[in-house]
Structure formats: structure tokens, C-alpha cells
Amino acid sequence: MPSxxxxxxxxxxxxxxxxxxDQVKRGDIIAEVDxxxxxxxxxxxxxxxxxxxxxxxxxxxxxxxVLALITGAAAAVEEGKTPAPDxxxxxxxxxxxxxxxxxxxxxxxxxxxxxxxxxxxxxAITLADVEALTSRLPPAPSSEEETGGRLRRAIAAAMARSKxxxxxxxxxxxxxxxxxxGWLSDRNRDxxxxxxxxxxxxxxxxxxxxxxxxPDLNAWWVEDRAVPKxxxxxxxxxxxxxxxxxxxxxxxTDRLSLDDLMRAVRSLVDRARSGGLRSSELADATxxxxxxxxxxxxxxxxxxxxxxxxxxxxxxxAQRPWVVSGQVVPRPVVTATLSGDxxxxxxxxxxxxxxxxxxxxxxPGKL
Amino acid sequence: xxxDEIRDRVIQCLREVAPEADPAGLRSDAPLRDQLxxxxxxxxxxxxxxxxxxxxxxxxxEYHQLATLDGCVGYLAGKLES
Numbered sequence: 001m002p003s004x005x006x007x008x009x010x011x012x013x014x015x016x017x018x019x020x021x022d023q024v025k026r027g028d029i030i031a032e033v034d035x036x037x038x039x040x041x042x043x044x045x046x047x048x049x050x051x052x053x054x055x056x057x058x059x060x061x062x063x064x065x066v067l068a069l070i071t072g073a074a075a076a077v078e079e080g081k082t083p084a085p086d087x088x089x090x091x092x093x094x095x096x097x098x099x100x101x102x103x104x105x106x107x108x109x110x111x112x113x114x115x116x117x118x119x120x121x122x123x124a125i126t127l128a129d130v131e132a133l134t135s136r137l138p139p140a141p142s143s144e145e146e147t148g149g150r151l152r153r154a155i156a157a158a159m160a161r162s163k164x165x166x167x168x169x170x171x172x173x174x175x176x177x178x179x180x181x182g183w184l185s186d187r188n189r190d191x192x193x194x195x196x197x198x199x200x201x202x203x204x205x206x207x208x209x210x211x212x213x214x215p216d217l218n219a220w221w222v223e224d225r226a227v228p229k230x231x232x233x234x235x236x237x238x239x240x241x242x243x244x245x246x247x248x249x250x251x252x253t254d255r256l257s258l259d260d261l262m263r264a265v266r267s268l269v270d271r272a273r274s275g276g277l278r279s280s281e282l283a284d285a286t287x288x289x290x291x292x293x294x295x296x297x298x299x300x301x302x303x304x305x306x307x308x309x310x311x312x313x314x315x316x317x318a319q320r321p322w323v324v325s326g327q328v329v330p331r332p333v334v335t336a337t338l339s340g341d342x343x344x345x346x347x348x349x350x351x352x353x354x355x356x357x358x359x360x361x362x363x364p365g366k367l
Numbered sequence: 368x369x370x371d372e373i374r375d376r377v378i379q380c381l382r383e384v385a386p387e388a389d390p391a392g393l394r395s396d397a398p399l400r401d402q403l404x405x406x407x408x409x410x411x412x413x414x415x416x417x418x419x420x421x422x423x424x425x426x427x428x429e430y431h432q433l434a435t436l437d438g439c440v441g442y443l444a445g446k447l448e449s
Binding site for chain 2: 099120124126127185188189192193194196198199200239241242265266269270273274294
């Protein structure tokens with residue numbers, strides 16, 4: 001059971017997606033697990049054959065517990081400790097598409113989603129579908145387990161830890177978005193909707209590229225020092241409709257083209273809200289970007305998600321009077337902020353970083 | 368296509384974008400973003416769904432005309448007539 005955050009102690013195994021005898025490779029999804037952050041797909045990080053499933057569907061499994069054994073050339077299973085392979089033939093498994101809130105609601109009541117008829121997109125099971133089934137059953141065991149409550153508690157734990165342990169410093173700057181907005185408008189004009197790119201993706205890419213020059217901000221605080229991370233995996237704060245927020249990572253954000261980044265972000269947002277986030281996406285973020293401008297705020301000054309050491313916030317792009325070549329003209333501008341961990345970096349470095357993000361956004365064609 | 372049919376299609380597209388929300392209970396003259404708590408990604412997905420469903424590719428410069436349900440129906444009716 002992987003740790004999907006410093007605050008995670010255990011997860012409940014919802015569904016095995018592989019059976020003993022199945023061949024697996026790196027990146028395959030082997031199981032779905034219910035965590036405080038929603039229903040997460042557990043990936044395989046090796047190649048081989050599933051020899052034994054060690055946890056039962058419905059089990060609550062502590063972090064660090066071995067869920068399954070995989071044998072094969074690349075599998076790292078200690079000799080002499082490998083259980084006898086399960087000789088049962090691989091069973092056919094049907095992947096059930098359901099929203100995270102529906103899966104959790106069902107799991108908390110011990111319901112099998114196979115018994116529920118989905119009425120959502122592509123037959124996906126929605127919360128309403130599960131509620132309709134449970135309306136004939138006894139009520140939920142306790143309000144403690146109410147849907148969304150655990151996510152709230154997980155956020156509370158992480159944010160309280162952050163404010164308790166991380167000495168934040170905060171910086172802000174107003175960035176002229178004229179070049180980025182104009183460039184993007186031209187780029188999107190003749191494209192079908194499915195191929196358009198959002199302004200937020202340009203901001204994300206600018207942050208990722210700037211981080212190449214500021215490894216002290218792309219780091220985790222481990223014990224008593226900042227450990228720079230090799231890859232730049234920007235966590236994107238995604239608000240969930242039922243309340244709460246998750247910040248899954250876009251892997252190698254700096255290496256993706258804008259089109260690929262847009263596809264990755266769309267997929268991530270969709271899966272954060274409808275189910276299917278992968279374990280690595282929740283565990284790998286090296287910095288977080290949050291944008292609350294769409295909710296009408298001019299600026300967001302965020303709380304760093306430990307063990308990360310920085311968070312970038314973008315407010316609402318708005319038309320403001322701006323001086324260009326000595327003339328006051330209307331320009332779209334945005335307030336960008338940096339919340340930094342003062343143990344890992346100083347305000348001077350943070351200021352240089354924000355300035356670099358601003359520079360990046362003045363030349364959108366290079367993003 | 369009648370206005371009622373267009374309205375049904377719009378609601379169907381919104382349901383695809385925000386399945387946990389209740390598009391059927393929308394006020395026709397109030398902003399969709401506020402009623403459904405949708406963001407720019409949701410809105411782009413809505414525009415993509417409209418393109419798939421009605422073959423109307425709404426340019427970014429005309430997004431503001433899709434602010435309300437009534438606005439969507441009026442805008443799309445005009446596009447489908449032309």
C-alpha cells in the first residue's frame with residue numbers, strides 16, 4: 001500500500017483489477033484503493049506475473065503493507081520468501097466505472113458496485129445511482145464516515161502540519177498577460193474546441209520551465225534538509241464539486257509541449273473529479289500550482305503542501321491600466337504569488353523565481 | 368431543430384461535463400458557471416460537447432454568449448439557422 005501523502009496511514013482495497021497469473025508491466029493498474037483523497041488506481045512498478053494477491057477486497061490496509069506478489073525477471077521478490085504461485089486460472093475482471101464519491105459511498109456501506117446500474121456518462125455509476133439503491137437499506141453506520149468527511153480531515157491534517165512546521169514567506173507580483181493572451185487567442189482561433197489550450201496551461205508551463213533554474217524550490221523537505229527532486233512534476237490544485245481539493249501531479253511538466261500539457265491537465269482534472277487518479281500522480285508532486293482566479297479573487301496566497309517547499313498561486317486575469325512605453329493602456333494582468341518554505345529558500349531566490357515566471361510569460365511562443 | 372430540442376441538447380452537454388450537478392434544475396437567465404460551479408476546463412469541455420453534439424464550434428471570442436442557458440439556446444439557434 002503506497003503512501004499517497006504524509007498524512008496517509010491506510011487505504012481500503014476496493015477492487016483488484018488483475019488476477020494471479022496475469023502478466024503485468026510498469027504502469028499497469030493492478031487495484032483500486034479508497035483513500036482520504038478519493039479512489040486511487042494503484043500502479044505496478046515492475047514487470048512480471050502476478051503470483052499472489054495478499055489483501056482481500058474490502059480490507060483496510062496500512063501504508064507499507066505488501067498488497068500482492070509479482071514474480072518474473074524484473075520483480076524484486078526476496079528468494080525463499082516467495083509464496084507458491086496461485087495455480088487458479090486468471091479470472092475475467094470487469095472494470096466498473098463510477099465516480100469517486102459513488103465508490104466511496106458504496107464502499108462505506110459494503111455494497112458491490114456490480115449490483116448498481118449506472119446512469120452517468122458511458123454508463124458510469126453516480127452517487128445518485130448508489131443512493132437510489134441504498135434508499136431501501138438501513139442508513140449509514142455513522143456520520144463520522146460521511147462522504148467527503150475524510151478528505152476534509154486529510155486536508156486539515158496536511159494544512160495544520162504545514163502551518164505548524166513550515167516557516168512560510170510570501171511574495172507577489174503583477175504580471176502583464178497581454179502577450180500571452182494575444183498569442184493564445186491567435187493560436188486557438190482556427191482550432192476546433194478539442195484542440196484549444198487554456199491560459200492556465202501557459203502559466204503552468206512557465207512555472208515548470210522557470211523551476212529548471214531554481215532547483216531549491218523544486219524540492220522536498222526531508223528530515224532536516226531540502227532534497228532537490230530530479231523531475232519537475234507540478235501538482236495542480238483541483239477543486240472537487242463535493243468540496244475539498246486534491247493536487248495530482250503532471251509528470252515532467254517542463255518537458256511536455258503545450259498541446260500535450262493541455263491533454264494531461266484535462267485528463268487529470270477529469271480523473272480527479274470522476275475517478276481514476278493514479279498512485280504516482282498523488283505521490284510525486286514537487287511543487288503545487290493553484291489558481292482561484294475563476295472564483296473572482298485577485299490573488300491566492302497558498303499553504304505549502306508538505307513535504308514540498310513551495311506553492312505558486314495565480315489570481316484572476318483582469319483588465320487594468322498598465323504603462324507600456326510611457327503610455328497608460330488597458331492590459332490583462334494577473335497577480336502571481338509564491339509561498340516559500342524559508343528553511344529551503346530565501347525571499348531573494350523566490351523573487352528571482354517569480355521574475356523568471358513573468359519573463360517566460362512575455363514570450364509565450366517559447367513555452 | 369426547435370428551441371426546446373436545442374435546450375435539451377445543451378442540458379445533455381452540461382450533464383456530461385458536470386454529472387454530479389443537476390442541469391435540469393437550472394435557472395434559464397442566471398450564469399451557468401455560478402449555478403454549476405464550473406471552471407474554465409469544464410467550460411471548454413462544454414464547448415467541446417456542443418461541437419460534438421450540434422456541430423457548432425463556438426469561437427473563444429463568442430464564449431460570453433453562452434453565459435446562461437437562455438444565451439446558449441439563442442446563440443445556438445442562430446448558428447443552426449445560418
